[in-house]
Amino acid sequence: MTVITATAAALSLVPGGTPGAAAEAGRTAAPVVTRAALDPSLVEGRGAEVAFAEQEAENAVTNGTVIGPDRTAYTLPSEASGRRAVRLTPGQHVEFTLPAAANAITVRYSIPDAPNGGGITAPLDVTVNGRAKKTMTLTSQYAWLYNQYPFSNDPSADLLHLDWWITECSCVPSATTPAPVITKPFRPSHFYDEQRLLLGRAYRAGDRVRLTVPSGSGAAWTVVDLLDSELVGAPHVRLVAANVLAFGADPTGRRDSAGAFDRAIAFARSQRLRVYLPPGTYQVNRHIVVDDVTIEGAGSWYTVVKGREVALDRPAPDGSVHTGVGFYGRGAADGGSRNVHLSGFAIEGDVRERIDTDQVNGVGGAMSDSTIDGLHIRHTKVGMWFDGPMTNLRITRTIVVDQIADALNFHTGVTDSLVSHTFVRNTGDDGLAMWSEKSADAGNTFDRNTVQTPVLANGIAVYGGTDNTVSNNLVADPVREGSAIQVSSRFGAEPFTGHLWIKDNTTVRSGTFELNWKIGLGAIWFYALEKDIDADIRVTGNHFLDNTYNAIMLVSEWSVKDLYSIDGVHFKDIRVDGTGTSVVSARVKGSATFENVDARNVGAVGVNNCGSFTFPATGSEFSLTDLGGNDGGGVTGPWLAPWMLPNTITCDDRPPVVAPPAPSPW
Template sequence: MTPPPKRLLLRRSLSASLSLALAAFGTAAAVVLSSAPPARAAGVPAPSPLAVPGRGATVPFKEQEAEYATTNGTLIGPNRLYGTLPSEASGRQAVTLDAVGEYVEFTLTAPANAMSFRYSLPDSPDGTGRDASIDVRVSDGAPKSVPVTSKYGWYYGGYPFNNNPGDTNPHHFYDEARTMFGSTLPIGTKVRLQVSSTAASPTFTIDLADFEQVGAPVGRPSGALDVVSDFGADPTGATDSTGRIQAAVDAGRAQGKEVYIPQGTFQVRDHIVVDKVTLRGAGPWYSVLTGRDPSNRSKAVGVYGKYAADGGSSNVTLKDFAIIGDIRERVDNDQVNAIGGAMSNSVVDNIWMQHTKCGAWMDGPMDNFTVKNSRILDQTADGVNFHYGVTNSTVTNTFVRNTGDDGLAMWAENVPNVKNKFTFNTVILPILANNIVTYGGKDITISDNVMSDTITNGGGLHVANRYPGVNSGQGTAVSGITTAARNTLIRTGNNDFNWRFGVGAVWFSGLNEPINATINITDTEILDSSYAAIHLIEGATNGLHFDNVRIDGAGTYALQIQAPGTATFTDVVATHIAQSNPIHNCVGSGFQITRGSGNSGWYSDPPACTGTWPDPVWTNGGVPGGGTDPTDPPTDPPTDPPADPGNIALGRPVTESGHADVYGAANAVDGNANSYWESTNHAFPQTITVDLGAPKAVKRVVLKLPPATAWATRTQTLSVSGSADNSSYSSLKGSAGYVFDPADGNTATITLPGTSARYLRLTFTANTGWPAGQLSELEAYTS
């Protein structure tokens, strides 16, 4: 089955392994030449996700950040503001080159014969992308021109996004290129990325470079079938090899032999379907599958097991090759992932996945599947998703960077996910959504990972009853014991452009239904969070246990509580929290905290409960105010509310009598007119209630529907009532019909008497456009 959209579904008629003060240049050593001034780096270098001992993936490369190298270019950042070029850079800093002769120069700290580098070019005016090249100069040798492109970046508009530069919301700016030097360069060699021409691109932004020593090609195993010599596949990539490789794979299964992909680049324009076979290459730097059907763009390179409906596949090994696709857009119905289908008792080992939609989207039911020792880069959607009944399966020792959606995800849609594990992975820069997440699932383990630099609409680690098919009735909700142990999160969480408030580094959501399970967060570091460190929203989460957790740096709060629940805290220590009150909680006693021993820095009674959200204070690794100089004065967190509090319902806790599909009540207070609440259909009356946190004299409410013309004119009949205790309600406005007309912005305003009330409730009894209450925004004002 094809993966349905799961992001912004809006369409409808401790161990002290790393310190923030660590001067972590990754593995780089900054070298300054007298002939070129160095870039002015951040006053305190940003902590590196590759410098956490014992956690994350063991990678074969040494990484160097451009902002700490020798350069005559321009430092950009640090900046985490969504939509800006540095916000998507590793460590939120990079170097821009905009003139011939400008360069970034790295000095090798270990022998290397290959490099990959992360860069960004500006988009072309028509959104089709631009091609250019940049010189790689090794010491005094002749330059090598390496192609670079913007074709795999630059998305616009709302989900599922487009390539139209005239639209808003530009994002997904960076890509990676790789090249081999031809010989092994010793320690101390200077490798320079230098601009030779600005004719094809006016600027080149360099984020980082990864240097590695690639081993010799792996030879043909004894007795293996060779896709070239035995079946005629074309290693030059000039002709389509799909049928010939498929024939080799089918023969390998029938004869019980391995299938070997020798050195070369092979055009593959549709799925290679594997079952009970080993497909092995000469190494991911040598054996490359690439390609896409020139006329049917829904067909592209991929290695797939048979789908479960067709019996599934089993006993498959994929090893030592690369799948580098040509996917430049996101179309969720297109199966253009590097790896997919169902593969039980199977292993993916040392596979390089790049420029596909998802690295591995696995549709179960299936059991005992492992991805390990792999690299997943530059995807338009998820890195890995265990979807629909995947059990006893693992992703381990895998490096993930620049995914268009969740980095590593499990989604128990309709069929339970059970006993899956994400362990020892490094997940960096998911452009949309979370670094690591489980949507539902029983007895899940997420341990020994490093997560960093979440960009938007998600956090670092997420546990949730969210998205279709996740509920206790089907056994797919979060249940049993969820273990999140020995994880490090750096600069995770970010501003959700729908909710308009920060998403926490570690966050929990009971949107579909409350979470009632045991969730153990232990031996964990939450460092330099962009907003809150720990966050609850969208329905109750019960059974949380935090033990030996170090919070060092949070842009807003240590805890942001927007939903009920229960949690115990033992040996939880928080420092460098931006707000003087470390807890934001407007649900009051609805969230029950049990404090054990060893806690400090995160608890307050009473907590903060304000009508506005504070701007985050980003320290970028400990520098006050997030400046580039340690002598910059600190930025004091805001303490006084503005004179006009504006929309006091924005981001507030909200409940409902019911909702259809994924159109929950939180959509009505998220600040985004395109998302909406829709009540249970054919079940009037229906209610939506917002908790303002304290009694407020509301004088008007503004009700909105999505402004798109597809939302034809309709009249909704509703009343407004208020309450001090969410028990006894009195009428604030009697039932009346309100017209929502796209010609007038699909907005209706209701004047109220200004009676003080903490809880504001709308009761819908009719809708001429749909058999349910519908509301994209419920705004409340005291003036």
């Protein structure tokens, strides 16, 4: 009888770990500020500019236990920033030294699920310099998913798809006799959540913030991943506006304020005013439809629009079976919305399961000639999902965390739009995506964004489209079945045409293990599944750091390996610092050029060139062209050795993985 086990199930991993380096009682550690668990100097000029300072718990003072590092899916360290965290039991603490003045903190954490799923709550005490105690209420109600896509909240659930291939048993369960036994919980994931807390006053650099699990906590353990600290300014005030309080909104959150929001929006449009949301928590349990209106909050720390997920009496025409809080433009089929401007508030949903037909996103619909600035979105299905055609949307300085699916998706004919200085953490699918289904996304730019710890899929994904740009982003720690950056012809996307610029991005600890293929993916992954990829694609100035497997992968699915190719991708001015396997893995027919691609700490042969696995006498079906300046390598010598060109077969299907050293200045 075959026994299926989750890959080092998270529950079994928690008791292990090692003591923290700064674990001595009474010790005060100097603050270690990082960006995606890296020295900020390694990512200067890349990623979102944010108001907070990030500190990893493993660098703080603790009498708890450091867990990790581990990049194996379905484990607590694998989903932690930097792949390490601190485990506390009741009575234990972790203490951070503030690097700058702060009056607010965000804690990223995990606590156990309820035995039958659904989550628990547990306290976490916060003190500063041993005084000013506050208590945060942590919850796992929005964490802990199990099983196969689209996942289950039930840790004891049987397989959702008996006819799917299961890598753990190398079988299709419904076609296997005797049927395999599943060790439950099967494939636990999505362990983390985060909470924000205003401290009530400003504290100085050098003051000590201690997080303590009280002795009476009902949580057997609490894992703290990191602490963000910041100095939040005074609430924004707009005096001349349609104030929602004047239309009956309840800032205590006890009564539903959706109707008051609608009335304020209608009045503001008639009088050419803005809508103002003063400090408070407003209960909204459905979509607020926005068109030709500006809505301002007092700041995302002060104004929170929060709602329950509500089951519909009958499915909506779009297939939704629930509704919930969200600001939606009109559908594109109805002409879409224009001149919508949303800023300075938080959207907090109540989504705990993935139902792909549900429109339970923080922001949605179609919004042309519009802006979104300074929002904080969590616990929705997708933070922002836009269905085009639509054009000229600008999204800036927004934070999207703890999503069941994507943080943002430009879907179907979104054009000339920008996402910039947006921070994403803990998504259940792609962090930022352009999906050209039915109509091409064109002329869009993802610039200066940070994407951390997508639990499933990719940090940034581009599925078809024309003349798009992905630049100056920081992407870290994708967990499973995805890469930091994916360029792909899949999901029914329109072909790539024109150009695609992927420039000056930094990725770290990227490239996950693909369960079905049983191979490691690249930090950047080109995937020709449904069409050729043959546009003008230029990958320039990128830094691929601490790659779990390959830095660059170009691949097609075995079933279509003779149908589609990837041609004419140009790599220039690239730095590769550490690969578990190769610099380039080619499992497709086609070609690419390389110029000034420098690599070091390469764990396997520099180029793993399998082509389409036909192995003709003429060489691999994939050709590499050396345009000069390609230097460095690893244990096997120069990464792009002359004897490999133009299409020598160097096919090692699954080379041994050599863990690279930590990134360092070039």
